[in-house]
Amino acid sequence: MRFLCLHGMGTNAEVFEMQTAALRFELGDRYKFEFVEGTVPWPAAPGIQALFPSHTDFYAYYDSTSGPSILSALDLLHEYIAEEGPFDGVVGFSQGAALAATLMIRHDQLNQTVEPLFRCAIFMCGAAPCDWRGLDAGGKVRKLGVETDGKLIHVPTAHILGANDEAVGESHILRGLCGERGKVVYDHGGGHEVPRAPKEVTLGMAQAVRDVIDKANFVQ
Template structure:
């Protein structure tokens, strides 16, 4: 699978490559990863301050105090995918996961029939996601967090949700999981904080990889079923597979 990768706020693509190294190694060959850097200079995120030097350039994708930046992030991501895509999946952390979830919802609202038949991403992996926002209201200069109570299961593709039980923002990640289809949603909560499980978190890496593989498998099953259905295969399965 070809993954589009979005880092967190106050980091950069190189740092995200390092953060995801153990996960990517354990997933094995057969996948490629394209890391897209934010454009807004930012102070170092608290969890990586010991990893960076004053000379390092750090970025964010948006400022929630600047609605124009929020709209631009979605438009720029859309343009990037149109130019450099297609991508099979998106893998994102923290603010990057917020952008990814909001973008998927935006595309779904633009053309629900197309996104169910041929989604922009076949699956998504969210690490310690920040809250997703209502994309329609962003264009009106308003921020509204999307929670399961107002947007239950509005992301139809298979998704993996991974966050730490000691993450102070864990409710945000939990809310994003509630926006995704329950039948193909996989959740793993590790013992850490606001981070991507790394080499020192052996069990968390194994468990994260297990659910990511499950999501990839679900996406492949759905894709194969869609192909059989379009060809008129009488053996095509038209109901979505269930998660474990």
């Protein structure tokens, strides 16, 4: 299976490769992971700058306060998938998860009779997706929520989150937007991160990913 990987705000593709190294090692070489970098220069996320040389560039996929920036990111990612895909699944951290979820929702709402964009999605400390229709109509940025918008993502999803993440509420919003069948939740107990230790946490995350892949393979 081939996975598209989207990093968090204020990092880059190399950072996300490092963050997921232990998890990917545990999953083995049956899966291929392709990391796509954001295009919007952005200050380094907390704790990231110290790990890299001072000249390292960090990025976001979009400015979360700007509708045009979000729409541009959606279009760029859609074009990338059209040119480099198809991908079986997506792995997104924080803003990367929000971008993936928003694009998946847009794809389904515009193409109700075609296949989903991905067969499964792995959301890690995921942020809430945006109302792309409102942005397309020139409206303000609005986060989607199950109370106002219902279930919008229907492929199997894994939600890897941390109970001590200050933004865990966003992860629960994204979780709520996903259908109950095929949903797997793993709480690593940490913060806004992809833990690389202890081993038990890596094994737990890997099992959540495998469970979702099994569900995706079952329903295809």
